[in-house]
Each structure stands twice: as structure tokens, then as C-alpha cells.
Amino acid sequence: MNLHWSIGLLLLLGVVLQVDWITAKPPTRKSLPSFLKVCHRDSPDLNTCARESYEALRPRLMEGIPELYIPAMEPLVVPQVKMDQDSGAIYLHSVYRNVKVTGISKHTVNEMRLEPSKLKFIVSLTFPNLHLESDYSIKVSRDGKIMMMPLLGDGHCMVDLTNITMRTELIGQEYKKNGANYLKINTVKVKYELSDVHIHLDNLFNGDKALGDRMNEFLNENWKALAEEVRPLMSKALVDILRASVDKLFSSFSYDDLLPKGNN
Numbered sequence: 001m002n003l004h005w006s007i008g009l010l011l012l013l014g015v016v017l018q019v020d021w022i023t024a025k026p027p028t029r030k031s032l033p034s035f036l037k038v039c040h041r042d043s044p045d046l047n048t049c050a051r052e053s054y055e056a057l058r059p060r061l062m063e064g065i066p067e068l069y070i071p072a073m074e075p076l077v078v079p080q081v082k083m084d085q086d087s088g089a090i091y092l093h094s095v096y097r098n099v100k101v102t103g104i105s106k107h108t109v110n111e112m113r114l115e116p117s118k119l120k121f122i123v124s125l126t127f128p129n130l131h132l133e134s135d136y137s138i139k140v141s142r143d144g145k146i147m148m149m150p151l152l153g154d155g156h157c158m159v160d161l162t163n164i165t166m167r168t169e170l171i172g173q174e175y176k177k178n179g180a181n182y183l184k185i186n187t188v189k190v191k192y193e194l195s196d197v198h199i200h201l202d203n204l205f206n207g208d209k210a211l212g213d214r215m216n217e218f219l220n221e222n223w224k225a226l227a228e229e230v231r232p233l234m235s236k237a238l239v240d241i242l243r244a245s246v247d248k249l250f251s252s253f254s255y256d257d258l259l260p261k262g263n264n
């Protein structure tokens with residue numbers, strides 16, 4: 001073999017290997033699961049594509065999609081939700097453990113709007129019925145009152161919610177990691193409306209059944225005012241639950257992979 005030719009080949013190989021090494025994806029960059037229909041951010045049909053992509057994922061939501069950090073939705077189990085408030089009209093200290101939510105999978109999508117130019121993503125869903133069960137502990141602080149009545153209890157609770165429309169807005173910011181563009185979600189906003197609530201708290205007032213029944217009646221008669229009182233706490237709890245999944249999703253997959261450039 002001609003020496004010059006061999007050296008040329010080696011140099012060429014060297015260049016190819018080097019280029020390959022430079023463009024190789026770092027090991028931390030995960031690839032998206034193949035069952036996810038990917039949409040392109042400059043597509044004129046982006047929102048239609050996003051909706052189709054979501055509908056294709058829907059059957060998997062029941063069991064959850066660990067590849068995308070989406071927990072099982074039927075039921076959704078939240079180990080603990082804390083709602084504390086020390087000021088304003090309501091003085092409330094409460095913990096809900098082993099919260100199970102059923103009915104999430106039976107929702108309709110009202111809106112799915114991706115605005116890549118603003119790094120803004122909006123989803124609005126309506127849930128006809130949600131059923132929540134959990135162990136609860138509501139402790140009344142010194143001045144603790146809920147709607148002018150003291151409230152104390154520790155036991156099991158059930159809540160039925162009817163016709164909930166929930167609108168979630170995410171706003172992100174781009175940053176570079178390992179040479180790829182990622183999104184950090186700075187803002188998670190949740191707004192919701194509901195048509196009816198039915199609550200039952202077991203074992204209120206250390207098991208005093210007469211007092212407990214009266215309180216349950218009172219809570220159900222006044223659910224609208226009560227729902228408004230706990231709205232800030234409930235919104236914050238929802239944001240915290242959503243954030244856990246959203247943060248993992250966007251830190252694991254680059255924005256260029258989740259919503260690649262291009263318009264096809």
C-alpha cells in the first residue's frame with residue numbers, strides 16, 4: 001500500500017472519529033420514547049398535532065408513563081398534601097395522607113395551545129367527576145376557626161367534585177446544557193372552576209357523632225364559600241403536584257427533542 005495513501009486514510013479516519021466524538025450525544029441526554037408523537041414547533045398545525053399526540057398517549061395515562069415522568073392517573077396517589085394557612089379569614093392546619101383520586105382519565109380536552117415564541121404552553125381540561133379519598137388530620141390552631149366554627153378531626157375523608165375545569169399554564173426559559181437547549185419552567189399557573197362539591201369527614205371532634213354530622217352538613221351547605229376559602233391553598237397544592245412531573249420531564253429531555261425546530 002502506498003504510504004501517502006495510508007497516512008491520508010489514517011488522517012481521514014482521525015478527522016471522522018473526531019467529528020463523530022464531538023457530535024456524539026452526551027450520555028445524560030435521554031431520547032424520547034418511540035410511542036410519543038413529536039410535533040415541530042414552527043408547524044402551522046402545531047396545536048392540532050399536540051392534541052393528537054396527547055390523545056395517542058391517553059390510553060397509557062391510566063397506568064402512568066414512567067418514561068415521561070407521568071404517574072399513574074387511575075387512581076392518582078399523592079402520598080401527602082399539606083394545607084396550612086395562618087392568616088386571612090381562615091386559620092387552618094391540615095394534612096391529607098395517602099390521597100387517592102379517581103376519575104382523572106375521564107376528561108375532555110378544551111384547549112391545548114403551544115406558543116413556542118413565548119415558551120408558553122396552555123392546557124385546559126374538564127373532569128366530569130373526581131372522587132378523592134384520604135386520611136386526614138385537621139387541627140385547629142389557638143384562634144382556629146373555619147367559617148366561624150371550630151373544626152377538629154382525624155380520620156378518613158371523601159370528597160366528590162363535579163364538573164371541574166382546570167386550566168394550566170406553563171411558561172419556560174431556555175438554557176443550554178451539554179450543548180443542547182433545555183427549558184426551565186419558571187411559571188406554573190393553575191386555575192379551576194367547579195360546579196358541585198360533596199364532602200364527608202369521618203371522626204370529627206374525636207368521634208362525637210352529633211357534632212360531626214352537624215359539621216359535615218354545614219360544610220356541604222356552605223361548600224361554595226369554603227371552596228373559595230381554600231382556593232389559594234388548593235391551587236398551590238396542585239401546582240406542587242404538577243411541578244414534580246414537569247420539572248423532571250423538562251430537565252431530562254431537551255427542548256429540541258420535545259419540540260424540534262422545523263415546520264413539518
Ligand SMILES: *[C@@H]1O[C@H](CO)[C@@H](O)[C@H](O)[C@H]1NC(C)=O
Pocket residue numbers: 163165193194195
Ligand atoms: C360546568 O362548568 C362550566 C364552567 O366551568 C359551566 O359553564 C357549565 O355550565 C358546567 N356544566 C354543568 C353540567 O354543570
